[in-house]
Amino acid sequence: MSKIKMGVISTVIGAMLITSGCTYTRAISQTNVPSERGKVVEASVERMMFLGIAFDNDDVPKLVEKLRDKCPNGAIRGILTKDLSTSYLIVIVRKTIAQGYCIKENLAADDADTNLKAAELETEAKI
């Protein structure tokens, strides 16, 4: 094999090792899933941290706003939140992804009413 070929292969392997990272899931949470499953909406925030150092986590609350913008005239239910981290060479990328069902506002209200009625019935049954 020529020296040039060896050089190219070494460069490709080196680049692959540097640009690929090990990823892991730190946490997952899921809220109640509605019966009416409309459009799926997804939003995420991510931060690249040199040596894993960050001085605040103020980008994370913006996730709510980003998700809300994806469903302007409705409510979002059945939200799955994933906290992920990917470790590259001297850099860690932290990502939080939220995904849920965008449903019409009246359906969301119906859902809330159903929950309320169920709670009332349960209380009456206890009495």
Add this chain to the structure above:
Amino acid sequence: MLQIIKQATILGLVIPLSFVLHGCAVLHKAQLGDIDGRSSKNGTPISIKVSETTVDFGEAARIARNLGGSKSGANVLGNAASTYESYFQYGPRTGTPVFNELYARSVPNELAEKCPGGRITDMISIRETRAYPVVKGEIVRVDAVCIK
């Protein structure tokens, strides 16, 4: 020349100090609640934060050991801190163990106080650590929208 030395000294002190005093923020978990369609129109944003300060004995041990020689007082102190950590701060955990976990119990009450008689929606709960050398602040933060 004197001016340059003065500036270098100030920078040499200010830069490390700003890192030490500012502390790093470590995110452990973020969790979203359901989002209400009405919240963006007639809701008021609310936010609460509860925290507990604690000591990372493992880190204290490592620092103490590096400060002194093998038979110095700092080394003995480091070994003691390490022993304490191995007995009391082991096992699965998020952040540094605290001495009192009750700090997070007030979250529902504090939220209710911020939104009397209203409905709280669009919640995002964040579990994070503010990390200074040896001292850590274990934090629970909840941002939400109050609809009345």
